[in-house]
Amino acid sequence: MELLSPFHLIVILAVVVLLFGGRKIPEVMRGMGEGIRSFKEGMRGDAGQPGQTTATVTLTASPNPATLGQPTTLTAAISPVPTGAALGTVSFFNGSTLLGTGNVNASGVAMLVANGLPAGALSLTAAYSGTATIAGSAAALALNVNAPAAAVTT
Secondary structure: OOOOOHHHHHHHHHHHHHHHOOOHHHHHHHHHHHHHHHHHHHHHOOOOOOOOEEOEEEEEEEOOOEEOOOOEEEEEEEEOOOOOOOOOEEEEEEOOEEEEEEEOOOOOEEEEEEOOOOOEEEEEEEEEEEOOOEEEEEEEEEEEEEOOOOOOOO
16 A cells, blocks of 8 residues: 555645645745755755854744744854845754744844644754855754643642
């Protein structure tokens, strides 16, 4: 017995097209590709182009430790603070799973509120895309997501 038959794949594809629309799918895939590319570049520690400054990324999570089902705010601070029209983006990952992408603001900070993180010890990464003058970089953070405390009845 196959896990996914061709019929199952067609049904899944139809549901995705209905949910996102035919025009939205390439945009979603392009965004995922850019996030994965920036993650790989950040993990490799690419030095970037000659004359570029290498960014330092500081990743924090609040709360840390977190509780299962509780939203967790991931914050990436970029140093030096990028300037100009395009400040770059930060892709947030749990292992190799893209959680989302945030735009870097004028203060050099990108944020993402992560909902639905699984319980356990997580390895989070923030990969900064860089700019024309600042090379991309990445930072890692360990986050514990605990199961909620059992309710005490008397």
